[in-house]
Amino acid sequence: MIDKEFIRKFMAIALPVALMNLINFGVKAVDTMMLGLVGEVQLSAAAVASQLPFTQMIFTFGISSGCSVLIAQFWGAGDKIRVHEIFGFMCRIMVFVNIIFAAIAFFIPQYMMGIITTDPEVIVEGVIYLRIMSVGLLIWGFTSALSQALRSVGVVNISVVMFSISLAVSASLNYILIFGHFGFPALGIAGAAIATVVARFVEFIILAVYLLKFEKNFGFRAGYLFKRSKGLLSSFTKHGMPVVANEVFWALGFFILNIVIGRMGREFVAANAVGSLLVQLAGMIIFSLSSATAVVIGNTIGEGRYENARKFANSMILVSLVVGFVSFAFIQAIRVPFVNFYELSDTARLYAMQLTHIISVFVVFNSVDGVALMGTLRGGGDAKFVMVVDIIFMWMVSIPLGAFAGLVLGWPVWLVFIIIRSDTVFKAVLVLWRVPSGKWLKDVTRV
Numbered sequence: 001m002i003d004k005e006f007i008r009k010f011m012a013i014a015l016p017v018a019l020m021n022l023i024n025f026g027v028k029a030v031d032t033m034m035l036g037l038v039g040e041v042q043l044s045a046a047a048v049a050s051q052l053p054f055t056q057m058i059f060t061f062g063i064s065s066g067c068s069v070l071i072a073q074f075w076g077a078g079d080k081i082r083v084h085e086i087f088g089f090m091c092r093i094m095v096f097v098n099i100i101f102a103a104i105a106f107f108i109p110q111y112m113m114g115i116i117t118t119d120p121e122v123i124v125e126g127v128i129y130l131r132i133m134s135v136g137l138l139i140w141g142f143t144s145a146l147s148q149a150l151r152s153v154g155v156v157n158i159s160v161v162m163f164s165i166s167l168a169v170s171a172s173l174n175y176i177l178i179f180g181h182f183g184f185p186a187l188g189i190a191g192a193a194i195a196t197v198v199a200r201f202v203e204f205i206i207l208a209v210y211l212l213k214f215e216k217n218f219g220f221r222a223g224y225l226f227k228r229s230k231g232l233l234s235s236f237t238k239h240g241m242p243v244v245a246n247e248v249f250w251a252l253g254f255f256i257l258n259i260v261i262g263r264m265g266r267e268f269v270a271a272n273a274v275g276s277l278l279v280q281l282a283g284m285i286i287f288s289l290s291s292a293t294a295v296v297i298g299n300t301i302g303e304g305r306y307e308n309a310r311k312f313a314n315s316m317i318l319v320s321l322v323v324g325f326v327s328f329a330f331i332q333a334i335r336v337p338f339v340n341f342y343e344l345s346d347t348a349r350l351y352a353m354q355l356t357h358i359i360s361v362f363v364v365f366n367s368v369d370g371v372a373l374m375g376t377l378r379g380g381g382d383a384k385f386v387m388v389v390d391i392i393f394m395w396m397v398s399i400p401l402g403a404f405a406g407l408v409l410g411w412p413v414w415l416v417f418i419i420i421r422s423d424t425v426f427k428a429v430l431v432l433w434r435v436p437s438g439k440w441l442k443d444v445t446r447v
Helices: 004-038 039-049 051-076 078-108 108-115 118-151 157-177 191-214 222-226 232-263 267-304 306-340 346-379 383-408 415-422 423-438
Strands: none
Touching: 004 039, 004 108, 004 118, 004 157, 004 191, 004 267, 004 306, 039 051, 039 108, 039 118, 039 191, 039 232, 051 078, 051 108, 051 118, 051 232, 051 346, 078 108, 078 118, 078 346, 108 118, 108 267, 118 157, 118 191, 118 267, 157 191, 157 222, 157 383, 232 267, 232 383, 232 415, 267 346, 267 415, 306 346, 306 423, 346 415, 346 423, 383 415
């Protein structure tokens, strides 16, 4: 259904993004796996504390995704001036986002930890982690947003280099600082936070130097940060703001779901932290497919080749199904030795086994709705539909039913987890109608 040109453009983005996500996953996994060897309290504390950086990442992803919808299509239309204006607009927003999240992590970490968990030991360790992480949160949003914007114009290789170096730095410092090697004191969770902050600064420096000194395709100049346009705010409000609102509501919903998990005990938190790594591992490929799909479809629509965009979108449904079933088989194959790697209590281990089994089934639906919603529909300018679907199923299904089942009815952990994750099934079914209908295709450069 699609020609060689589409395959070439798609793979040129998807493969580097997949490698980048694999490396970035390694950066996150190093913390979790090494802290898992220290103890369940430290693992749970890091998992709970990481909800704030994760929420910042979602805000960042929403803002950069909203801007990238515009960037990809204007790039396809050959309008570089408009691309530079959107890029500067995105960076200005990120300044405020970074400051807000860094301030929360530094000044009120106890409050943030206390919202999710009532375990005093977990709270104490989590406060240590967040205070140190606050330094890294000042610049983390820039790195993520700039990487995604560059991806929209086909620049992806620098992200692979950047995250490769970051992984080496993070793994080395985690090993040294968590356990106390080479004469350094054993800092435990504080060592993990320091290692992560240093790795984030390394990423930022590499990306900044590349943009200012070496990148030629995009042609970044510091002056772009202050470029303004009369119609830019209107375009972003119409086509980008639904993406931001989507991610903000999703982040808040995800935060509430983690409160439900946190209130159900340390064992559930630890098991969910282990299971989340498998979700992220499978999600690397899904995110790579959706990112490449969004860019290729956005560029193609910007070029005015609407029928080609429709054919490509329909083909990606089949690709996402295949990837989903492969991910199911992969998780089933590794989940038992993966869970047994961690120092967990018998209860937490049982929960982790149950959760990873459930995750392996839901990943098939994740693949379909992830590629369609985050890739095809967003790249095609159908951000409002994606927002409505995400908000409805999270806030009307997952959150109220999950909270009621877990905190009121006291249902088993595995059943509560199924309810929490059930929104992805409804979304997958819905996009199987939306994508073939073609109603998602909207050329934002001609509005």
